[in-house]
Amino acid sequence: MLALVSPALLVILALIVLPVGWLAWQSIYHDGFTLENYRRVFTEDIYWRSFALTFEISLAVTVIALLLGYPVAYLANSVPKGWSILILSLVVLPFWTSVLVRAYAWLALLQRTGVINQFLRYLDVISEPLALVHNTLGTVVATVHILLPFMVLPLYATMQKIPGDLMQAGASLGASPSLTFFRVFLPLSLPGVLAGCTMVFVLCLGFYITPELLGGGRTVMVSMLVSRNVELYNQFGAASAVAVVLLASVLVIFFIVSRFISLDRVLGQK
Amino acid sequence: MNMRRTVGLGCGLVGAIGWIGAADAAEQITFVSQGGAYQQAQTVAILDPSAKKLGITINQDSIPDAWPAIKTQVGSGKPIWDVVDTPTGYCLRGGEQGLIEKLDFSKIPNAAAMPEAYRSPYSVSYEFYSSVLAYSQKTFPKDGPNSWADFWDVKKFPGRRALRNHPIATLEAALMADGVAPDKLYPLDVDRAFKKLEEIKPNITVWWTSGAQSAQLLNDGEVDMEMAWNGRVSAVAKEGAKVTFTYNQGILQSTSLCILKGAPNLETAVKFINEAVDPVHQANLPLNIDYGPGNPKAFETSVIKPERAAQLPSEPANAAKQALMSYAWWSSPSGEAAEKRWAAFMQK
Numbered sequence: 001m002l003a004l005v006s007p008a009l010l011v012i013l014a015l016i017v018l019p020v021g022w023l024a025w026q027s028i029y030h031d032g033f034t035l036e037n038y039r040r041v042f043t044e045d046i047y048w049r050s051f052a053l054t055f056e057i058s059l060a061v062t063v064i065a066l067l068l069g070y071p072v073a074y075l076a077n078s079v080p081k082g083w084s085i086l087i088l089s090l091v092v093l094p095f096w097t098s099v100l101v102r103a104y105a106w107l108a109l110l111q112r113t114g115v116i117n118q119f120l121r122y123l124d125v126i127s128e129p130l131a132l133v134h135n136t137l138g139t140v141v142a143t144v145h146i147l148l149p150f151m152v153l154p155l156y157a158t159m160q161k162i163p164g165d166l167m168q169a170g171a172s173l174g175a176s177p178s179l180t181f182f183r184v185f186l187p188l189s190l191p192g193v194l195a196g197c198t199m200v201f202v203l204c205l206g207f208y209i210t211p212e213l214l215g216g217g218r219t220v221m222v223s224m225l226v227s228r229n230v231e232l233y234n235q236f237g238a239a240s241a242v243a244v245v246l247l248a249s250v251l252v253i254f255f256i257v258s259r260f261i262s263l264d265r266v267l268g269q270k
Numbered sequence: 271m272n273m274r275r276t277v278g279l280g281c282g283l284v285g286a287i288g289w290i291g292a293a294d295a296a297e298q299i300t301f302v303s304q305g306g307a308y309q310q311a312q313t314v315a316i317l318d319p320s321a322k323k324l325g326i327t328i329n330q331d332s333i334p335d336a337w338p339a340i341k342t343q344v345g346s347g348k349p350i351w352d353v354v355d356t357p358t359g360y361c362l363r364g365g366e367q368g369l370i371e372k373l374d375f376s377k378i379p380n381a382a383a384m385p386e387a388y389r390s391p392y393s394v395s396y397e398f399y400s401s402v403l404a405y406s407q408k409t410f411p412k413d414g415p416n417s418w419a420d421f422w423d424v425k426k427f428p429g430r431r432a433l434r435n436h437p438i439a440t441l442e443a444a445l446m447a448d449g450v451a452p453d454k455l456y457p458l459d460v461d462r463a464f465k466k467l468e469e470i471k472p473n474i475t476v477w478w479t480s481g482a483q484s485a486q487l488l489n490d491g492e493v494d495m496e497m498a499w500n501g502r503v504s505a506v507a508k509e510g511a512k513v514t515f516t517y518n519q520g521i522l523q524s525t526s527l528c529i530l531k532g533a534p535n536l537e538t539a540v541k542f543i544n545e546a547v548d549p550v551h552q553a554n555l556p557l558n559i560d561y562g563p564g565n566p567k568a569f570e571t572s573v574i575k576p577e578r579a580a581q582l583p584s585e586p587a588n589a590a591k592q593a594l595m596s597y598a599w600w601s602s603p604s605g606e607a608a609e610k611r612w613a614a615f616m617q618k
Contacts, residue, residue, distance in 0.1 A: 045614060045617070046613050046614050046617045049617045050617065111490060111492050112430075112490075112491065112492050113490055113491045113492065131475075134475055134476045134492070212479065213483075216475065216476045216477060217435040217476060217477025217478065217479065217616065218477065218616065218617075220613075220616065220617055225613075228613060230338060231335055231337075231338070232436070232609065232613075233609065233610065234337060234338060234341060
């Protein structure tokens with residue numbers, strides 16, 4: 001058994017354990033053992049602000065993605081097979097486009113002379129262009145778009161496994177469609193909700209390109225702190241400490257989620 | 271099957287070693303610049319002619335930001351690069367940290383005529399660019415903003431603004447807006463600069479992080495005026511955007527050539543640096559791209575036509591209107607402290 005899995009273990013060791021270990025090592029060792037990098041991460045204002053902002057944005061993105069994704073998954077689940085394939089393709093299609101391209105596309109849509117502002121001005125709804133981008137709003141909009149498939153797919157997978165008979169049984173006992181939805185369907189789909197939310201939230205925590213391009217320089221998320229520390233200040237130690245704290249927060253989230261549902265489900269195995 | 275693959279790999283390795291050995295026989299260096307149109311332009315103007323004249327091979331590599339790589343390479347004890355073209359501040363900081371070789375100027379006669387401020391013990395200016403005040407001619411058809419004080423004057427010049435998300439040149443602009451003369455900037459009064467920046471902060475729509483982004487902001491009409499690099503603005507203008515800029519109170523910046531500590535081809539690298547700042551090679555650079563020569567002697571070669579010279583940041587009359595950035599200050603402890611303070615300023 002060990003002989004069979006050892007190539008896989010080697011790959012994991014070389015590609016994951018060693019780099020992450022090296023990362024963690026750099027954060028505590030610089031000409032001797034030091035906790036200076038962590039002291040800064042936990043006491044300096046800018047780090048707190050970035051972590052707080054990152055969690056706020058991730059939360060907002062998750063909630064919006066859930067509100068948008070749930071009806072889509074529900075629809076895909078309740079229409080005939082052909083239609084559901086079409087709906088899911090529409091969800092997954094943007095997934096194959098580069099994140100960079102999508103960020104620029106949103107820029108073209110949202111900026112002052114962009115499609116949306118031009119159109120609203122043409123309709124005389126507004127007289128001055130709205131500030132839709134180069135701020136937190138633009139970042140959230142584009143991030144939701146990019147992460148939506150991660151919400152819809154686990155939701156759809158969960159909904160697929162809810163037996164249709166249960167709904168019929170509810171109806172036969174005299175419950176209205178909305179009552180069966182809220183009492184039967186919704187509770188049964190909750191593992192999918194949790195799985196989707198975890199995926200979206202965790203992925204959002206590490207977002208980099210989107211806030212960099214659409215945040216106008218003020219939306220400084222944690223991953224941007226990592227890059228600034230390396231590029232601007234050449235402090236690999238500080239960058240590693242930030243990365244380790246981010247990684248730890250993700251692990252904590254996964255641990256908490258695993259108390260409620262099987263992690264295989266979140267990662268799409270079952 | 272496995273055996274054959276191993277043999278093949280072995281032959282390949284032997285071949286590769288043989289090839290490296292052969293190349294080693296002739297003199298060669300590895301030169302690193304920032305890539306893109308800029309590196310192409312210098313290949314035509316400077317690198318190819320220098321290689322030909324010296325009879326050496328110049329291997330090229332490119333990286334947008336060489337500093338982390340310089341640190342890692344020299345730190346590993348076996349650098350593979352010889353000469354880098356990088357913002358002058360990195361050469362100085364690297365010199366102080368023992369990452370960059372001290373230059374023997376007796377072997378670089380072409381640098382002798384360059385102003386003292388264009389050289390350091392570790393580096394020679396290679397080309398000049400400028401952080402200028404650029405604006406849209408659609409918003410300001412005439413009498414556009416002409417100084418940093420104008421940029422700060424949101425009543426007289428209403429409109430949306432952008433600055434670079436970086437303290438270098440931005441602090442200089444803030445101080446000039448506050449009335450400091452361009453030649454009296456250093457040492458920078460950092461407190462005063464940040465105080466002045468707080469004033470304009472609410473009016474800054476975008477803090478840009480890349481040159482391409484700054485060009486796009488101006489081109490799309492997303493901002494009406496901004497600090498940008500002269501070459502980026504003229505490139506957008508050439509494509510038909512109604513934008514322009516002024517050299518008045520621009521901040522003249524340079525990239526320099528410097529040699530990595532323990533570079534494999536030190537001797538040849540020094541020879542190359544001397545050749546690279548040769549006035550004629552230097553004069554050829556602005557014929558290919560909107561950057562000024564690092565060696566002012568280039569303006570005396572008659573290679574650059576007067577109309578062209580007038581557009582360049584380091585042309586003496588243009589240079590006189592600008593502030594010359596002190597990389598020595600920026601690589602000093604106060605400069606580094608100011609850089610760190612920037613992050614806190616941005617997130618407040």
